[in-house]
Amino acid sequence: MSGFVSSSIGKKFFMSITGLFLVMFLLVHLTANLALLLGPDAFNIVSHFMGTNPIIQVMQPLLALGFIVHIIYASILTLQNQKARGSESYNKTVNSHQSSWASKNMYILGSMILAFLVLHIFNFFWKIKVTGSPLLNEVNVDGEMMENAYALVAGLFTDASLGVVYSIVYMLGAIALGFHLTHGFWSAFQTIGMSNDKWRKRWTVVGYLFAFAVGGGFAIIPIFLMLFA
Numbered sequence: 001m002s003g004f005v006s007s008s009i010g011k012k013f014f015m016s017i018t019g020l021f022l023v024m025f026l027l028v029h030l031t032a033n034l035a036l037l038l039g040p041d042a043f044n045i046v047s048h049f050m051g052t053n054p055i056i057q058v059m060q061p062l063l064a065l066g067f068i069v070h071i072i073y074a075s076i077l078t079l080q081n082q083k084a085r086g087s088e089s090y091n092k093t094v095n096s097h098q099s100s101w102a103s104k105n106m107y108i109l110g111s112m113i114l115a116f117l118v119l120h121i122f123n124f125f126w127k128i129k130v131t132g133s134p135l136l137n138e139v140n141v142d143g144e145m146m147e148n149a150y151a152l153v154a155g156l157f158t159d160a161s162l163g164v165v166y167s168i169v170y171m172l173g174a175i176a177l178g179f180h181l182t183h184g185f186w187s188a189f190q191t192i193g194m195s196n197d198k199w200r201k202r203w204t205v206v207g208y209l210f211a212f213a214v215g216g217g218f219a220i221i222p223i224f225l226m227l228f229a
């Protein structure tokens, strides 16, 4: 077992499993965030549910672990590939014709997403869970008191001095994530053995649709809030 974990295919396997786990997180996170488009009450109810539901509270540390494993293994594999490539200039030329731009830049795209995530965690998660913010002052929604998470999120994108900058950074983060998924999605299914010639085409199409929905879905939120909040 320890041989598999440290082998190249073992590392790719763990990257794929954690990647697919993160795909599920993105689906839930995007769905919850799209409630922002329905107005303050809808988003505050969803946010309150996410912040108090016991299953979500267990999933949160697991998610953090998934991100860490994904990043560590991606870094190790990239370094190994770079070393191996020095002696394989022929393969590099052949592959460069077959692979997409995203597949050749997965590590750079991943690093952009990580940089975005650090800022993002500080913007919302850190304020909700650790420091608090005057914007979060409790509101009454249908008779129940809850944190005003809508004011915190909308406040960031409509801020008089930095709102536009944050909106652009969030859109770039969403676009990088979309490109990362165009390759990562089908590649994960391939690595875990759930793909063949026929299914590879199908996973690629599903992957592109998912990437477009996730990238586009996250990107429209700052635009919508800048225009209508």
Ligand code: HEM
Pocket: 029, 033, 047, 050, 051, 060, 113, 117, 120, 121, 124, 125, 128, 129, 149, 153, 170, 173, 174, 177, 218, 219, 221, 222
């Ligand atoms: C416009 C886009 C986005 C908005 C409005 C948004 C909103 C939020 C909010 C309000 C929280 C805090 C939740 C809480 O602690 O109660 C949060 C946490 C988080 N977000 Fe986002 N998010 C966006 C995009 C993204 C993207 C693209 C990613 C991944 C690449 C992401 C990953 C995370 C993670 C890992 C957390 C911490 C775990 C959690 O609280 O669920 N978010 N986000």
